[in-house]
């Protein structure tokens with residue numbers, strides 16, 4: 001048991017997109033927890049994402065890199081964690097194609113470092129649990145029909161998904177070999193506030209605002225299953241607290257969209273928001289060279305988490321997209337910071 005008889009929960013990658021929603025969710029909903037957020041603050045990590053909760057007494061941020069064993073050894077020797085929710089990762093498929101090694105370092109090596117520390121704690125604390133937040137991309141690509149279930153064989157196609165598949169395997173192997181209590185979830189594409197504008201939805205919102213081209217890869221007939229990020233955070237809460245040790249849970253939005261249809265919808269909503277004539281933003285669509293190894297379709301069968309843990313998405317895609325667009329309009333300063341890199345200088349002064 002940690003600080004003042006509170007449970008100590010370690011969240012990794014909590015300054016990133018999904019991690020910041022997870023940190024906020026746990027800090028606000030569990031006063032009996034102390035939430036430690038460790039994050040290396042790479043280009044994708046941004047403490048502005050957590051400004052509203054940074055002064056909460058049940059929250060501590062520590063800058064650190066999960067690939068650095070010395071840092072983790074010190075962290076785990078100074079704190080008795082009751083659970084780890086592991087999200088820190090390199091997360092962008094395009095970057096994994098140009099720089100696969102950094103994905104191996106953080107996603108595979110970093111995860112194994114955390115597992116080594118967690119095994120030591122689990123040996124002393126029978127209630128300890130390691131939670132790996134993973135992706136549906138480990139299953140590879142679907143054709144025009146079918147859904148990923150928890151028993152779909154792994155078949156990753158990008159360096160990113162290969163690194164996440166590898167880390168999932170290490171988590172399972174530590175369960176089998178060292179008896180580490182763990183859960184894994186594999187989720188579909190998230191969207192919502194604080195999404196870094198290199199991913200499809202925030203990139204295109206930013207480009208539409210700035211009247212820049214919208215680069216649709218290939219013919220745009222690729223399908224993704226979109227989930228509002230706050231619904232993912234709620235699912236993570238349920239899996240962490242009520243999931244069965246050693247099991248995997250698929251999480252998805254029951255919400256498949258072909259990229260080109262999604263981009264057309266986004267253009268329509270943005271025209272309305274910007275007071276432009278309908279059709280103006282669509283003219284920005286530009287078909288560009290395809291992503292190598294581009295997976296045709298992802299779609300999740302989320303019936304296990306639905307029937308066993310009672311989870312379902314709380315917002316429709318139209319509601320979630322409107323909330324997202326509104327957030328980017330209300331947070332232009334955030335967009336300017338993450339696209340200019342200024343914020344890094346600002347936070348470096350405080351944490352380096």
Ligand code: NAD
Pocket residue numbers: 012013014015016017018019038039040041042043044045046064065066067086087088089090091092106110133134135136164186187188189190191196
């Ligand atoms: P993100 O890129 O927005 O955030 C990743 C965070 O990890 C950043 O804050 C970054 O600073 C931190 N980080 C990176 N390397 C680190 C290191 N070596 N040590 C410590 N911190 C480090 O990613 P995201 O989209 O929020 O994804 C979070 C997790 O969820 C990832 O594990 C990802 O694979 C998984 N996931 C993402 C999605 C999605 O749609 N975004 C869907 C399913 C699963």
Ligand code: DAU
Pocket residue numbers: 091092093094134135136137187188189190198199200201203215216217218222223224259291298
């Ligand atoms: O499925 C879960 C995964 O979803 C997560 O594990 C990843 O971390 C996350 O980045 C996301 O991966 P995708 O590759 O699906 O997301 P991205 O936003 O990069 O691309 C979504 C789709 O849009 C994909 O088919 C590629 C296409 N695309 C993307 C970009 C950035 C374009 O057509 N043009 C673009 O400029």
